[in-house]
Each structure stands twice: as structure tokens, then as C-alpha cells.
Amino acid sequence: MKRFIIFFSIILLTFNSAWAANLSVGKSVPGISIKTFDGQTITNSSAKGRILVIHLWATWCESCRKEMPALESFYKKHHKDGVDVVALSVDDKSDLTKVKAVLKEFSFTGAMEADSDIQKLGRIWRVPVTFVIDQNGILRKNGWEGDPIVDEELLEKIVAPLLTPPVVN
Numbered sequence: 001m002k003r004f005i006i007f008f009s010i011i012l013l014t015f016n017s018a019w020a021a022n023l024s025v026g027k028s029v030p031g032i033s034i035k036t037f038d039g040q041t042i043t044n045s046s047a048k049g050r051i052l053v054i055h056l057w058a059t060w061c062e063s064c065r066k067e068m069p070a071l072e073s074f075y076k077k078h079h080k081d082g083v084d085v086v087a088l089s090v091d092d093k094s095d096l097t098k099v100k101a102v103l104k105e106f107s108f109t110g111a112m113e114a115d116s117d118i119q120k121l122g123r124i125w126r127v128p129v130t131f132v133i134d135q136n137g138i139l140r141k142n143g144w145e146g147d148p149i150v151d152e153e154l155l156e157k158i159v160a161p162l163l164t165p166p167v168v169n
Contacts, residue, residue, distance in 0.1 A: 023121065029131075029139050030120035034086055036111045037100065042086060044137050051078075051162055053085045053155070054121075056113065056129040056143070059098045060091075063149060064128040068106060070152040074159075075108045081163045082135065088113050090124055134162050 022030060034042040034054070042052070055071055057064035068087070075085040085108035089099040093114050103110040113124065121131060122144055129143035130150045141150075141158050 023139055023142050023144065025139050025142050025145075027139060028137050029133050032116070032118050032120060034088060034111050034116040034118065036086065036109045037103075038109065040109075042084075042109075042111075044133075047084065047133065048137060049082070049135050051083045051135055051140075051159055052133045053083065053159070054118075054131045054133070054143075055085065055087050055150070056090055056124060056127050057087055058090050058127050059095060059102055061127050065102070067128055067130075067150055068102075070150065070155070071108060072106045074152050074155045075106075078159065078163065083159060083163070085109065086111055088116060088118070090127055132158050 029044060031044055032042075032054075036042060040046075053071070053074075055064075055067065057068070059065075071085050071087070075083065079085075087103060087106070087108060087110050089095075089110065090113045091099050093112060096112065099110065099112065126148065128148055128150070130141065130148075131139065131143045132141035132155075134140050140162065147154075
């Protein structure tokens, strides 16, 4: 039985890695569609020209909730510069009231994973997970790689250079 469990775990991790392998930093992000609480739909084409930070979280996830103030601070500082943040809850739709109550504290956009098509970002097997997509639809942070926790310092390191127009000689 132990061998089966180990074998199954390896297959599962390999499958998820293979699925997420389509996501490569520096490459275009496959098509996504996020229906926000305010009725908008965010897609690759609608986000063009803006930097999109997608934060997958849950009301029951303590580390997810700890990241939210950093996301808020970063969003307030850089929204006018072209940064959008969407907090995509993986909670069950029956917990919508709880999700919205948490998000009342923040000014960035909220949505439910269940109402969105983000399958091409990979199977959600843990939270928090944060992705950064630049103005041209290129992945700049793959949430499946590296430390899953994001803070304002990491966001500044990844996103701030994208805000500066390239120097043309």
C-alpha cells in the first residue's frame, strides 16, 4: 500500500508539474478569464497594457490573509502606474458572504475561482499562489515556483522594473 501511495503521489506531482510546465517565466500566459465581483471579466486581451497580479487565496488560509495587506499597500502605491490586483478566492461558493466580508477591507478587485477559467495556470493544489503577468501578457512570476509567500518587497522586486519604460538608445 505504501508503494501505491508513493507512486500515486509521484504521478500526481508529475501531472501538476507537466500542466504547470506550460507556464514559463518570460513566455506568454495561456488564455484566462476571471469574472470579478463588480461584473467585469478580466482576460488576457482586456489586461493588455496593464500589469496583472493574480493572488489565489482562501478565507481559511492564514498565510493568504497575511499577504493581503502587502498586496493592498502595493496596489495603492502602483495602481495609477498600471498595476491591477485580483484576489481570486478558492473558497466554496457557499462561503461568498465570508469572502466578500474579508475583501471589504481592501480596494483591489475580488473574484471567485469557481466563476473563472484559470485552468491553464495549473491545478490549484495549494494556496497562497500568486502570478504576475506583465503589460504584454508575459508571465513574470510563476506562483508554482519558489516561495509561495509574497510580500511588498518581492512585489517591488518583480513588478517595479516593469513599470519603468525601457531606455531606447
